[in-house]
Amino acid sequence: MSGTRLSLAKGLNAGIRAAMDKDPKVVLMGEDVGTLGGVFRITEGLQKDFGEHRVVDTPLAESGIVGSAVGLALRGYRPVVEIQFDGFVYPAFDQIVSQVAKMHARSLGHLKLPMVIRIPCGGGIGAVEHHSESNEAYFAHTAGLRVVTCSNAADGYWMIQQAIASDDPVIFFEPKRRYHERGETEIDEGGTAELGLYESRVVREGTDATLLCYGPMVKTCLQAAEAAAEEGRNLEVVDLRTLSPLDLPTIMESVQKTRRAVIVHEAQTFVGLGAEIAARVQEECFYHLEAPVLRVGGYNLPYPPSRFEEEFLPTLDRVLDAVDRSLAH
Amino acid sequence: MSDNEVAGHARSRMEGAFQPSPEMGPTPPSQIYGHFSDENPEMVQFVDADGNRLETNETNAPYAKIVEEMTSEDARIIYRDLVLVRRIDAEGFALQRQGELGLWPSLFGQEAAQVGAGRALREQDYAFPGYREHGVAWCRGVPPENLLGMFRGVNHGGWDSNENNFHLYTIVIGNQMLHATGYAMGIAADGDMATGDPDRDAAVMAFTGDGGTSQGDFNEALVFAAVKQSPVVFFVQNNQWAISQPNETQFIIPPYQRARGFGFPGVLVDGNDPLATYAVAKDALDKARSGQGPTLIEAYTYRMGAHTTSDDPSKYRSSAEVEIWKEKDPIKRMRGFMTERNHADEEFFAAVDAEADEIAVRVRKACQEMPDPEMATMFDHQYTDHHPLVAAEREEFLAYHAGFAEEGGQA
Numbered sequence: 001m002s003g004t005r006l007s008l009a010k011g012l013n014a015g016i017r018a019a020m021d022k023d024p025k026v027v028l029m030g031e032d033v034g035t036l037g038g039v040f041r042i043t044e045g046l047q048k049d050f051g052e053h054r055v056v057d058t059p060l061a062e063s064g065i066v067g068s069a070v071g072l073a074l075r076g077y078r079p080v081v082e083i084q085f086d087g088f089v090y091p092a093f094d095q096i097v098s099q100v101a102k103m104h105a106r107s108l109g110h111l112k113l114p115m116v117i118r119i120p121c122g123g124g125i126g127a128v129e130h131h132s133e134s135n136e137a138y139f140a141h142t143a144g145l146r147v148v149t150c151s152n153a154a155d156g157y158w159m160i161q162q163a164i165a166s167d168d169p170v171i172f173f174e175p176k177r178r179y180h181e182r183g184e185t186e187i188d189e190g191g192t193a194e195l196g197l198y199e200s201r202v203v204r205e206g207t208d209a210t211l212l213c214y215g216p217m218v219k220t221c222l223q224a225a226e227a228a229a230e231e232g233r234n235l236e237v238v239d240l241r242t243l244s245p246l247d248l249p250t251i252m253e254s255v256q257k258t259r260r261a262v263i264v265h266e267a268q269t270f271v272g273l274g275a276e277i278a279a280r281v282q283e284e285c286f287y288h289l290e291a292p293v294l295r296v297g298g299y300n301l302p303y304p305p306s307r308f309e310e311e312f313l314p315t316l317d318r319v320l321d322a323v324d325r326s327l328a329h
Numbered sequence: 330m331s332d333n334e335v336a337g338h339a340r341s342r343m344e345g346a347f348q349p350s351p352e353m354g355p356t357p358p359s360q361i362y363g364h365f366s367d368e369n370p371e372m373v374q375f376v377d378a379d380g381n382r383l384e385t386n387e388t389n390a391p392y393a394k395i396v397e398e399m400t401s402e403d404a405r406i407i408y409r410d411l412v413l414v415r416r417i418d419a420e421g422f423a424l425q426r427q428g429e430l431g432l433w434p435s436l437f438g439q440e441a442a443q444v445g446a447g448r449a450l451r452e453q454d455y456a457f458p459g460y461r462e463h464g465v466a467w468c469r470g471v472p473p474e475n476l477l478g479m480f481r482g483v484n485h486g487g488w489d490s491n492e493n494n495f496h497l498y499t500i501v502i503g504n505q506m507l508h509a510t511g512y513a514m515g516i517a518a519d520g521d522m523a524t525g526d527p528d529r530d531a532a533v534m535a536f537t538g539d540g541g542t543s544q545g546d547f548n549e550a551l552v553f554a555a556v557k558q559s560p561v562v563f564f565v566q567n568n569q570w571a572i573s574q575p576n577e578t579q580f581i582i583p584p585y586q587r588a589r590g591f592g593f594p595g596v597l598v599d600g601n602d603p604l605a606t607y608a609v610a611k612d613a614l615d616k617a618r619s620g621q622g623p624t625l626i627e628a629y630t631y632r633m634g635a636h637t638t639s640d641d642p643s644k645y646r647s648s649a650e651v652e653i654w655k656e657k658d659p660i661k662r663m664r665g666f667m668t669e670r671n672h673a674d675e676e677f678f679a680a681v682d683a684e685a686d687e688i689a690v691r692v693r694k695a696c697q698e699m700p701d702p703e704m705a706t707m708f709d710h711q712y713t714d715h716h717p718l719v720a721a722e723r724e725e726f727l728a729y730h731a732g733f734a735e736e737g738g739q740a
Contacts, residue, residue, distance in 0.1 A: 027518075053518055058553070059549070059552050059553060059556060061549040061552060061553070063507065063545055063546055063549055064507055064510075064546075064549035064550065064552065064553050066507075067504065067506075067507025067508060067510075067511065067546055067549070067550070068507050068508075068510050068511030068514060068550075068553050069511055070507065070508045070511055071457075071507065071508040071509060071510060071511020071512035071513070071514065071515065072511045072512070072514055072515045072518075073511075074490075074496070074508065074511070074512055074515075075511070075512045075514075075515025075516065075519070076515065077515055077518070079511075091545070094501065094504070094546075095504060095507065095546070098501045098504060099499075099501070099504050099508070102485075104710055104711070104712065104713060105485070105710045105711045106484075106485035106486055106497060107485075107486060107489070107490065107497055107710075108484060108486075108487075108709075108710055109709070109710035109713075110489040110490060110491065111490060111491075111497075112713055143711060144711060144712070146712070146716075166713075166714070167713040167714065168712050168713050168714060198717075244718075245716050245717050245718050246718075248717070
């Protein structure tokens with residue numbers, strides 16, 4: 001199965017299947033993950049093939065899902081839990097930040113929590129309230145967690161396997177508006193991932209400015225770079241992939257080359273990931289910079305009703321506007 | 330005190346807090362059964378406050394066989410546990426007052442609940458405590474010195490949970506109930522349940538207090554355990570005060586009755602009667618191990634001291650209430666029972682007291698000699714694998730302190 005064109009959703013499904021094939025201790029948990037295959041069908045067919053003891057339909061209780069997964073992990077399992085939508089993770093927030101993040105450190109290394117918490121993230125699908133949030137900063141801010149996000153089918157396939165294999169707890173964000181976009185995917189059971197889980201990727205090389213982005217915004221930034229190229233501007237695009245830890249060397253190398261940085265994410269900019277990245281770039285690239293580091297993100301509002309979301313979310317034009325402002329310096 | 334008087338007492342305490350009206354339906358069962366009393370006829374008891382063995386009755390009959398099978402040696406083990414645990418706890422309290430510990434949550438008064446439960450656990454079972462379960466820790470074999478680290482501020486838990494199958498203390502109320510349930514789900518998935526092999530079949534016991542029953546995690550744990558029929562026993566030590574708040578602010582239906590609403594049995598046991606707590610816990614654990622699902626045990630007891638050393642119970646409860654509970658002291662009643670039954674002689678009791686003195690000295694010495702950790706170790710174990718931010722900050726930390734050394738100061 002190499003060179004297949006798969007959607008991100010199918011890539012994730014294949015990745016989870018591969019991880020379950022490889023390790024009998026991998027169990028899936030969540031509401032509707034079994035019979036239904038998850039609200040986005042990411043776990044479709046897995047309960048049928050692996051049984052209801054490995055693909056566990058749980059009661060509707062997010063803290064219960066995460067908290068009982070902690071207990072399973074302490075028993076030696078590798079739980080992969082699904083939170084149905086980003087805005088539903090808050091009932092489990094206490095378990096994640098109070099227990100999941102701290103267990104290894106507070107036990108002085110005696111206990112490991114090799115668990116993955118999958119969260120469909122971001123907007124752009126016309127959903128109702130609480131279904132379109134970008135809450136990655138909460139988790140990236142919490143020491144003890146690792147936070148990653150994929151943007152395409154190939155990364156979905158490999159990164160979910162790497163996350164499941166990690167002995168640290170991983171928050172795994174899946175950009176829901178990219179679930180059904182297809183990409184060329186090398187799915188090879190004998191193969192290995194091109195990158196480590198905590199490495200960023202330069203997805204387009206350029207010289208005039210760097211667009212730093214992740215998840216759903218990678219496609220938007222690539223489109224912006226193509227549009228800018230028609231105007232003679234050569235933009236570099238970096239898919240961060242890992243949000244905690246940040247792959248700072250890749251970021252710095254790119255910014256020191258192009259001397260300009262625009263950070264693009266769906267989340268509100270105030271105290272968002274972009275703020276951290278901008279501060280780090282300023283610390284390490286001060287003498288390289290030709291312009292202030294700029295951010296393009298959601299406005300500092302609760303996620304709006306879906307009729308507003310095209311204005312709320314960063315668009316190709318808003319990205320290009322920021323590039324213009326950067327290049328004007 | 331009759332049941333009617335008890336019920337009246339409960340109502341009077343609820344004045345101003347909750348006034349049932351005819352529109353609100355029937356009187357809550359807590360008041361009908363006089364739950365706010367240790368004379369509830371539904372409460373399992375085997376020994377009265379003076380140590381007299383109570384007659385077998387409808388409530389304690391299901392557990393009578395377990396008590397009858399207990400030997401003199403069993404009784405001596407339990408008595409020794411009660412005394413040593415109380416002494417360890419007293420030492421913890423004193424060490425806090427002397428500035429050696431930053432905080433101490435005392436178990437004073439709850440020894441019988443914890444020792445009964447702790448001794449009912451088998452080696453392969455797993456316990457998930459809150460932060461007051463020093464008696465359970467003792468029964469699991471956790472050295473008492475190891476409990477002190479987190480209260481002295483040198484670690485967040487000084488023991489390897491898997492050495493004694495006793496999880497680290499959990500400070501956020503109720504979190505551990507779900508960990509216990511998940512662990513029990515793992516036991517079932519492993520097939521280590523209902524095999525008939527007593528050395529293999531395992532169960533989990535999760536500990537919390539009356540305040541913990543209000544938490545979402547507690548209730549979610551009960552839901553998960555019920556629908557999965559997990560081998561877990563929820564052990565609620567109802568010490569009647571959630572810091573300053575009495576039972577009336579936590580529940581109308583008492584915890585042991587609430588279990589039935591989740592779909593499994595709840596048992597009320599006299600938490601100051603060590604024979605009863607042992608028998609009820611053993612019965613529930615046996616059922617869990619054999620695949621009969623969860624049980625909730627409410628051990629009705631009393632926190633004789635403060636919530637923690639930061640608390641001042643004189644602000645919210647009467648000394649008369651405390652005096653009543655002094656009469657129900659678990660050590661006094663166990664000793665009375667053993668003396669009456671000739672389970673031990675004065676020499677034994679003296680030896681236990683002497684051992685308590687020795688342990689107190691040992692715990693104190695260990696506390697005072699507990700070294701502060703090397704500061705750079707705070708960067709250890711944050712992750713299992715390399716993490717560049719942690720590594721970079723560790724280097725910065727070391728370089729910063731090395732700078733002082735170069736200036737002639739201490740690194």
